[in-house]
Amino acid sequence: VRLHSHDVRYGSGSGQQSVTGVSAADDGNSYWRVRGRTAAVCQRGTPVRCGQAIRLTHLGTGRNLHSHRFTSPLSGNQEVSAFGEAGEGDYLDDWTVVCSGTYWARDDEVRFQHTSTDVFLSVTGEQYGRPIHGQKEVHGMAASSQNNYWKVMEGIFMQPSEAFQMEQYHAEL
Numbered sequence: 001v002r003l004h005s006h007d008v009r010y011g012s013g014s015g016q017q018s019v020t021g022v023s024a025a026d027d028g029n030s031y032w033r034v035r036g037r038t039a040a041v042c043q044r045g046t047p048v049r050c051g052q053a054i055r056l057t058h059l060g061t062g063r064n065l066h067s068h069r070f071t072s073p074l075s076g077n078q079e080v081s082a083f084g085e086a087g088e089g090d091y092l093d094d095w096t097v098v099c100s101g102t103y104w105a106r107d108d109e110v111r112f113q114h115t116s117t118d119v120f121l122s123v124t125g126e127q128y129g130r131p132i133h134g135q136k137e138v139h140g141m142a143a144s145s146q147n148n149y150w151k152v153m154e155g156i157f158m159q160p161s162e163a164f165q166m167e168q169y170h171a172e173l
Helices: 162-169
Strands: 002-009 017-022 032-036 053-058 064-071 078-083 095-098 109-114 120-127 136-141
Touching: none
Parallel strands: none
Antiparallel strands: 002 017, 017 078, 017 136, 032 053, 053 064, 053 095, 064 078, 078 136, 095 109, 109 120, 120 136
């Protein structure tokens, strides 16, 4: 499924903007911008290191992928929501990229671990009824599993910065 959000709020828990999973490949509400962690500067074109904290900002609403110690509505795991305004939120918007190797590569499967509560961004199949019928619950799970692997499917990709390219080819210098 694709990580999805739109301006529909949870009817329980935090009451913040819902984050769900959808299977539609042409859904405009499934685009997220990768940014530096809260209060950090992240220069465009800088590769994301495995183990680096980032924010994912929903393009349609400007809210950040967020988690906190509220119970998710369907599975009873930890709620994942979208929070903030115009990309500004708080430290609960930070997620660590868990991957193998040095950098998050475009075609790699990765996990996102919430930096404050240590849960993994997951989807296990529970589906909502109205008003978001058929969308799957996205939540935080304490243990890593096959339910918390994510992969970039499409987007705008920036070329690595010149400094990174020099590092790649001249690491011995």
